Amino acid sequence: MEINNGIKPKPGGGFLGWFAAGLGRILVSIFVPLITFLVLWQGFIFLRNSQAPQIVLVLVAIIWGVGGVALLFTVSNWLIEQLPKEWSRRILPFVFVGPALAILAWFLLIPTFRTLYDSFMDANSFHFVGMANYIYAFTNPIMLEAFRNNLLWLIFGTSFSVGMGLLIAVLADRSSFESVYKAIIFMPMAISFVGAGVIWKFIYAYNGTGSGIQQTGLLNAIVVALGGAPQAWLELAPWNNFLLIIIMVWLQTGYSMVILSSAIKGVPADLMEASRIDGASEIQAFFRITIPYIQGTLLTVTTTILIFSLKLFDIVRVMTGGNSGTNVIANEFYLERFTFGDAGRAAAIAVVLLIAVVPVMIYNLRSFRESKAF
Amino acid sequence: MDTKKSTGFKRQKVISSLLVNGALILICLIWILPTIGIFITSWRDSQDIFTTGWWTVFPHQTYVNSSQIHIDPSVDVNSAMSIPGAPGKYTFEQLRAGVKLPNGTQLTWFGNKRTRLIDVAKLQWVGFSTSLTTKNYTDVLSNNNVNYTDANGNNIVRQGDNLFGAFLNSVAVAVPATIIPILIAAFAAYGFAWLNFPGRKFFFTIVVALLVVPLQIALVPIVQDYTKLDLNGTYLAIWLAHTGFGLPLAVYLLFNYISGLPREILESCFIDGASSFTIFTRLILPLSIPALASFAIFQFLWVWNDYLVALVFLGSKTLVLTVTLANMVGEKGQDWQLLTSGAFISMLLPLAVFFALQRFFVRGLLAGSVKG
Numbered sequence: 202m203e204i205n206n207g208i209k210p211k212p213g214g215g216f217l218g219w220f221a222a223g224l225g226r227i228l229v230s231i232f233v234p235l236i237t238f239l240v241l242w243q244g245f246i247f248l249r250n251s252q253a254p255q256i257v258l259v260l261v262a263i264i265w266g267v268g269g270v271a272l273l274f275t276v277s278n279w280l281i282e283q284l285p286k287e288w289s290r291r292i293l294p295f296v297f298v299g300p301a302l303a304i305l306a307w308f309l310l311i312p313t314f315r316t317l318y319d320s321f322m323d324a325n326s327f328h329f330v331g332m333a334n335y336i337y338a339f340t341n342p343i344m345l346e347a348f349r350n351n352l353l354w355l356i357f358g359t360s361f362s363v364g365m366g367l368l369i370a371v372l373a374d375r376s377s378f379e380s381v382y383k384a385i386i387f388m389p390m391a392i393s394f395v396g397a398g399v400i401w402k403f404i405y406a407y408n409g410t411g412s413g414i415q416q417t418g419l420l421n422a423i424v425v426a427l428g429g430a431p432q433a434w435l436e437l438a439p440w441n442n443f444l445l446i447i448i449m450v451w452l453q454t455g456y457s458m459v460i461l462s463s464a465i466k467g468v469p470a471d472l473m474e475a476s477r478i479d480g481a482s483e484i485q486a487f488f489r490i491t492i493p494y495i496q497g498t499l500l501t502v503t504t505t506i507l508i509f510s511l512k513l514f515d516i517v518r519v520m521t522g523g524n525s526g527t528n529v530i531a532n533e534f535y536l537e538r539f540t541f542g543d544a545g546r547a548a549a550i551a552v553v554l555l556i557a558v559v560p561v562m563i564y565n566l567r568s569f570r571e572s573k574a575f
Numbered sequence: 576m577d578t579k580k581s582t583g584f585k586r587q588k589v590i591s592s593l594l595v596n597g598a599l600i601l602i603c604l605i606w607i608l609p610t611i612g613i614f615i616t617s618w619r620d621s622q623d624i625f626t627t628g629w630w631t632v633f634p635h636q637t638y639v640n641s642s643q644i645h646i647d648p649s650v651d652v653n654s655a656m657s658i659p660g661a662p663g664k665y666t667f668e669q670l671r672a673g674v675k676l677p678n679g680t681q682l683t684w685f686g687n688k689r690t691r692l693i694d695v696a697k698l699q700w701v702g703f704s705t706s707l708t709t710k711n712y713t714d715v716l717s718n719n720n721v722n723y724t725d726a727n728g729n730n731i732v733r734q735g736d737n738l739f740g741a742f743l744n745s746v747a748v749a750v751p752a753t754i755i756p757i758l759i760a761a762f763a764a765y766g767f768a769w770l771n772f773p774g775r776k777f778f779f780t781i782v783v784a785l786l787v788v789p790l791q792i793a794l795v796p797i798v799q800d801y802t803k804l805d806l807n808g809t810y811l812a813i814w815l816a817h818t819g820f821g822l823p824l825a826v827y828l829l830f831n832y833i834s835g836l837p838r839e840i841l842e843s844c845f846i847d848g849a850s851s852f853t854i855f856t857r858l859i860l861p862l863s864i865p866a867l868a869s870f871a872i873f874q875f876l877w878v879w880n881d882y883l884v885a886l887v888f889l890g891s892k893t894l895v896l897t898v899t900l901a902n903m904v905g906e907k908g909q910d911w912q913l914l915t916s917g918a919f920i921s922m923l924l925p926l927a928v929f930f931a932l933q934r935f936f937v938r939g940l941l942a943g944s945v946k947g
Contacts (some may be wrong), residue, residue: 248811255744259747268752294770298760298832301782376596385603385606393880396922399917
């Protein structure tokens with residue numbers, strides 16, 4: 202970080218000063234980026250090919266990755282500062298925003314158009330096939346089933362997550378142990394979908410029937426204790442979809458609870474007080490004051506969870522692999538591309554996902570323009 | 576009159592508080608029960624896991640075998656038979672399923688017809704189970720061969736799942752994939768907020784538009800690029816991918832924060848002749864620590880728990896925890912002693928980060944959703 206302050210050529214100062222200011226400056230300007238590049242390249246080769254113990258590799262990787270990015274910023278900034286002042290003032294902003302824009306372009310913006318292009322091509326992206334992939338996406342029975350299931354996820358997953366979150370937020374607001382309750386409900390947010398998959402697969406476990414066999418899955422044990430017959434729950438179409446949706450509700454309720462809870466705390470106390478003096482019941486106050494007051498937040502939370510359930514992949518992948526009538530769009534995308542190797546169909550499915558979020562994108566852009574941040 | 580009214584009001588308050596807390600405790604119990612279930616299971620012996628539910632480690636009433644009755648060889652086991660000490664006659668099938676006697680004991684035929692043995696069991700209280708073990712954890716972390724007893728009592732030997740290696744890989748993926756996007760986004764946010772350049776508004780509009788783009792749209796082209804660049808399976812590949820997918824939100828959040836910093840501080844620094852880079856590293860970064868921390872936790876949890884990106888971009892040499900665990904579910908779906916301990920290992924670090932830094936995490940969530 203000291204480089205940019207350290208080398209500031211002073212005018213005068215004899216031959217050595219002149220040398221450092223002139224030739225040295227040019228040489229250093231060439232050598233510093235060159236050495237930086239060489240060091241980073243060697244690090245990359247080491248990480249890719251080395252047989253060193255894993256813990257060493259991991260440490261080197263972390264230092265190389267984080268240090269490399271910091272080094273690139275420092276060196277490019279230093280280079281720009283060697284330029285004449287007018288030039289450096291013009292180019293410097295691009296040193297700051299350039300890397301972010303380049304990565305966004307490479308990883309999101311350009312791929313969007315490439316995927317759009319691929320969606321009109323065949324499995325290997327060689328031949329133009331017109332709308333064939335889209336016709337497949339909207340008529341194939343497997344896809345139709347995936348659409349139906351995604352609709353279930355969107356409707357039930359979202360409404361239960363938001364509903365439970367709202368209920369818990371309202372209840373916890375009236376309790377003195379609020380933070381404890383909220384921490385417990387919120388905790389699944391830290392758990393991966395794969396981990397949650399294991400947790401719930403264990404709950405839905407089915408040990409078969411027969412004498413002496415005890416059900417070790419919690420759900421089946423409860424069913425047996427109540428006098429019912431144990432079931433292989435995850436193969437029980439179409440109800441297995443709801444059993445998977447419960448997992449998402451378990452994971453996402455914490456999110457909606459936290460956001461809604463802070464919105465509820467923003468409802469002015471004197472407004473609630475006034476409604477009580479006017480004789481409104483708690484329930485009336487909730488529907489007439491709290492809900493209208495937090496409806497903006499409610500909309501944001503609902504949209505976030507809607508987008509989330511639209512892209513849902515991990516839970517289905519881990520729990521059923523999309524079998525037994527539980528397939529969803531994102532899983533079908535993965536299967537088409539990485540199992541069946543059909544890039545065209547996968548691209549068409551991805552475009553369908555993109556089109557589904559376009560309204561939200563437009564809404565975001567509109568509110569950004571209205572916010573007048575610029 | 577007045578005091579009577581206020582005591583009535585107080586009682587109503589107590590009742591409603593009891594109701595509220597009761598409902599919340601019930602919901603919280605339901606919420607935490609699944610996690611407790613796998614936590615307890617992960618410490619139980621594999622044979623116990625296959626035969627009894629995890630809740631049996633708590634004190635409970637159950638039938639415990641007290642003695643055996645041997646059926647005389649002269650008795651015909653193919654028709655109803657009378658058992659010593661039991662009223663009435665029972666068929667083999669009834670006995671096989673278990674017969675409860677009025678005196679509280681239970682008779683169960685042991686094995687097939689030829690054994691001629693009946694277990695007599697009495698309902699008894701069983702205390703806390705003490706047969707807990709750390710073997711599941713050492714097994715699942717190890718890369719060497721491990722052996723255990725399966726549901727049918729067979730001894731199984733197979734290679735461990737090397738979750739220790741997967742844990743290290745997860746660290747190697749998650750730490751840079753958290754810091755790199757934050758660094759790049761902080762630079763960009765400062766540029767957007769405080770520097771003037773052509774196309775500033777246009778570029779930021781693109782960032783806002785990209786906020787909700789599903790990452791599925793990018794996977795296919797990026798895999799093609801990585802294949803051409805020979806990057807597939809390297810750490811760099813997945814860092815860059817996570818950076819790309821996390822950047823829109825990171826830039827957006829940090830922009831909101833950095834553009835809100837007081838203008839006077841920055842202007843006085845510019846007048847003092849400090850360069851943009853110095854102002855950024857010496858002033859902006861330290862001032863933005865709350866926002867940086869919020870996003871860091873957000874991104875860390877997302878990367879650590881990510882499955883899809885790791886599945887697509889990482890090779891078999893650099894498997895992370897989520898992918899290893901998902902593979903275990905696929906291959907060893909019934910080995911609950913490994914799955915539960917593995918799941919718990921994968922949850923350790925995010926849970927620790929989460930509980931230690933919950934305040935920052937919540938702040939990040941609020942900034943990200945209420946404004947977005």
